[in-house]
Every structure is written in structure tokens, then in C-alpha cells.
Amino acid sequence: MAMTNPVSIIKGAVSLIIGLGVTIKAFFRPVVTCQYPREVVTIPPRFRGHTKLVGDDENPDRTRCIVCGMCERNCPSGAIRKVEGEKREGEKKKVATAYILDFTTCSQCGICVEVCPTDALAFSDDYNVAGYSRENCHFDLVKEYEKRKATR
Amino acid sequence: MTETINNIADVIGWEAIRTVVGLVGVLVVVVLNALILTWAERKVSGHIQRRIGPKEVGPFGLLQPIADTVKLLAKELLTPQNVERPLYYLAPVIIFIPVLVSFVVIPFDARLQVKDINVGILVILAFSSLSVLSILIAGWGSNNKYSLIGSVRSIAQNIAYEIPLLLSLLSVVLMTNSLSLRDIVEAQKGGGWYVFFQPVAFLVFFIAGVAETNRTPFDLPEAESELVAGFHTEYSGMRFALFFLAEYTNVFILCAMTTTFFLGGYHGPFLPGIIWFFAKTYLLVFVILWFRWTFPRVRFDQLLNFSWKLLIPVSFLNLIITGGLLKL
Numbered sequence: 001m002a003m004t005n006p007v008s009i010i011k012g013a014v015s016l017i018i019g020l021g022v023t024i025k026a027f028f029r030p031v032v033t034c035q036y037p038r039e040v041v042t043i044p045p046r047f048r049g050h051t052k053l054v055g056d057d058e059n060p061d062r063t064r065c066i067v068c069g070m071c072e073r074n075c076p077s078g079a080i081r082k083v084e085g086e087k088r089e090g091e092k093k094k095v096a097t098a099y100i101l102d103f104t105t106c107s108q109c110g111i112c113v114e115v116c117p118t119d120a121l122a123f124s125d126d127y128n129v130a131g132y133s134r135e136n137c138h139f140d141l142v143k144e145y146e147k148r149k150a151t152r
Numbered sequence: 153m154t155e156t157i158n159n160i161a162d163v164i165g166w167e168a169i170r171t172v173v174g175l176v177g178v179l180v181v182v183v184l185n186a187l188i189l190t191w192a193e194r195k196v197s198g199h200i201q202r203r204i205g206p207k208e209v210g211p212f213g214l215l216q217p218i219a220d221t222v223k224l225l226a227k228e229l230l231t232p233q234n235v236e237r238p239l240y241y242l243a244p245v246i247i248f249i250p251v252l253v254s255f256v257v258i259p260f261d262a263r264l265q266v267k268d269i270n271v272g273i274l275v276i277l278a279f280s281s282l283s284v285l286s287i288l289i290a291g292w293g294s295n296n297k298y299s300l301i302g303s304v305r306s307i308a309q310n311i312a313y314e315i316p317l318l319l320s321l322l323s324v325v326l327m328t329n330s331l332s333l334r335d336i337v338e339a340q341k342g343g344g345w346y347v348f349f350q351p352v353a354f355l356v357f358f359i360a361g362v363a364e365t366n367r368t369p370f371d372l373p374e375a376e377s378e379l380v381a382g383f384h385t386e387y388s389g390m391r392f393a394l395f396f397l398a399e400y401t402n403v404f405i406l407c408a409m410t411t412t413f414f415l416g417g418y419h420g421p422f423l424p425g426i427i428w429f430f431a432k433t434y435l436l437v438f439v440i441l442w443f444r445w446t447f448p449r450v451r452f453d454q455l456l457n458f459s460w461k462l463l464i465p466v467s468f469l470n471l472i473i474t475g476g477l478l479k480l
Contacts, residue, residue, distance in 0.1 A: 004461055004465075009462070016447065019447065022446070024442065033203045035204075
């Protein structure tokens, strides 16, 4: 075995010392832990939370959704349960009144965001969706839009 | 106060009092050391891995070992089917005996040694061989293939590394002309620590000691990723805690011995001897914890080859050279 060769012993010992140097440097460097409930990680812009409806630029009272049903038809998991809307006076296209997303089966694939003809859907950055019942994850995106509109 | 002690001494004799005080002291050191080491291991591991380690349980996680102890005490003592009952129950008890006996001869300070036996080195080495017996019993009595393989590997490793341990110590003994630990420490008074005279012996002793205590990089017998948990797979709750405790106490004894033989024991300027002793010992304990997260695990054949082909010839050569130089 090459073990009794003095040169390889010295080389081996030197590499061990170098290794020790690496770990002791790491010991004195600051920790990278983000202590979650007290500190929060900044969410990157392309984070995929559940989807949200985007407001219309010209008329912020309504969402861009025209209730065509493309997202509902194309969802591979069938997570989009109900998209309903009505035609209002003065609006050229339909306005969404209810949009039920079952987040328990959503895989955040992004097909609904991609196929929407009016770019009405976008990913939100909400990750605190744990709850005690399945219904906690059934989101009505129109109601959420109304809530965000009220607090703006 | 002195009156009552003198009265008690007239009845049972000073030796008995000294024994009791020594025993209490040893138990306190063993338990405190286990608590400190569990905390230190997790904190040091955490910071080397750039994370925090325990921090919730007390300030800086200092009460974490107590939480661990309570958890282990509350666990169910599950005895698997078909174990060899006497062996299975005996193993965690036997592993503690050599550990406690080794504490008797360690000199914590000039006058803080339970008993300075004049063959101190022999006592420590002989009793550390006994812990090998306990591992064998644990592995066989568990009725589990993984335990058996783990314990067999551990025994081979322990036997192989006892020899360089002894040979490196013999160089120190040659320089001191005595097997007693007190004499060895006293011979290093005034700055003449043996680590300067015998660096090779120091390295060989420390490496062989790390292998003896089954710590990484030599922890194949209890390698978590390879053997479930090696020879203590089948032990739960308090029995596992005893194995755990014995391992940490062995680490402490190894570091205490290294400071005694090579780093001048309790000698040091200004501060009382016992503080220097613990400072040096815990510095070496930190080095052992440091090793754990730096080095990969040694493969079993590499481990045995390392001992038989490298450490034993080197320590033997060191012994011969020491003897030759002393003669001249």
C-alpha cells in the first residue's frame, strides 16, 4: 500500500490540516440561518404562490378577467372549480363575480397564467396558507381582489 | 464543623471519608461533563455548519441537555424479542465501570487526585480494554445483524489502536521513569511539556485515542448512515443514554490523559491548577469536535491498515529513538 510512503504521508497530513483550516474559518463566520417567525425571508419576484387576479389598468374597480373559462378548461389538475361572471352596463366584456381555486390540488404549473388572453392571472407571494381544514385552501380570487382593493 | 468531621473520622477512618468525597467528586464531574459536552457538541457542530444549534431551550440553548435528559428518561424501555436477556441488560452497566475507575487516577490539581496509584497508566489502559468487552456483549446480546457487525468492527478497531496508544505512552514513561500520573505531571513543571520533546508520540497518542473512543473519523461502528446505529441500535431511552454518556466521558478521559502526559497537566501561570487543567482538556475536546465535521469517515480496511502499518511502526521507532537518546 502507498501508506508507508513518507511523501504521501506528508501530503496527506498537509491536506488534513488544510481541511481543518476550512472548517475553523467556517466556525467563525456568521450563521446563515433566517430565524423564521422572528425574521422573514424576502420573497423573490418569480415566486409561485397561489394565483391572484390582476386589476384592469383603465378601470381598477374590475379585474381583467373576462370569464372566458380558458384557465378552467386547461388546468391539468382541475383546481379551478368555478369561474362565473356577469355582463354589466358600460363594460364591453363580462366581469368576474366568483372565481374558486382549490389550492389543495393546484401544482403551480402556471398553465392558467399562460393561457389567459387578458393576462388576468399572476402568481402571488403568499406562503402562509396553512390551516385546520381543507376549506381553508379554497380561495375565492374575486373576494381577495376586493379585499386588496379596499386596503389600497 | 471540624469537630464533627474528626468524630466521624474516628469512627470510620480517614480513608473512608476520602473515598466517599472522591466518589462524589467523580460523579459530579462525569455528569457535568456529559451535560457540557452534549451542549458543546451541538453548538460547535452548528456553527461549523454555519447554523445556530440549540437556542430556544434556555439562553443560548444551555438547558438543552436537561431537556434531552428528561426526554430520554421518559422514553419507553423497549426490549426486543429474542435478545439474550442477561447480556442485553448488562452491557450498558458494564460500559460505565471502566470509565468511573479511570477517573480515580486523573490528577485534576496538585492535591486533587482521588488516589495516586503508582501504576496509574496501567490502571487506565487496562480498564479501557474492559469497555471493549461491553461493546461485544451489547452487539451479541442484541440479536441483530447490524449490531453484531458494528460491535465486531468496533472490537477490531479498539484492539488495533490500543497498541500505538501504549507505545506512545511508553516513550513518556521512559522519560519520567515512573508509571504514576502524578510523577509524570510533576516532571513537566516549569514549562518542559512533553509535547515539545515528543511531538510524534503526542500525535500518535491523540489519533489512537480518537480511534479508541469511536469518534469520527473512526466512528464506523456507530456510523449513522451505514449501520443504522451500530452496536447500540436496539437500545432505547435510558439504556441508550448510558452508552452515549460513556462515550462522552471516554472523550473527556482521553483529553484529560493527553493533557496529563503531554501538555503539562495542571501547570500554568497565575490561575489555579484546576482551571488550567480544565482549559487544556476542553481545548482538546473542542479539537475532537472539530475533527468530526472536517474529516470523512475512514473505511474499515483503511482504518486497520492505518494502525498496523503506520501508527505502530512509527510509535515503535519513536520509542527506540527515545530510548537511544536517553541512554546517550
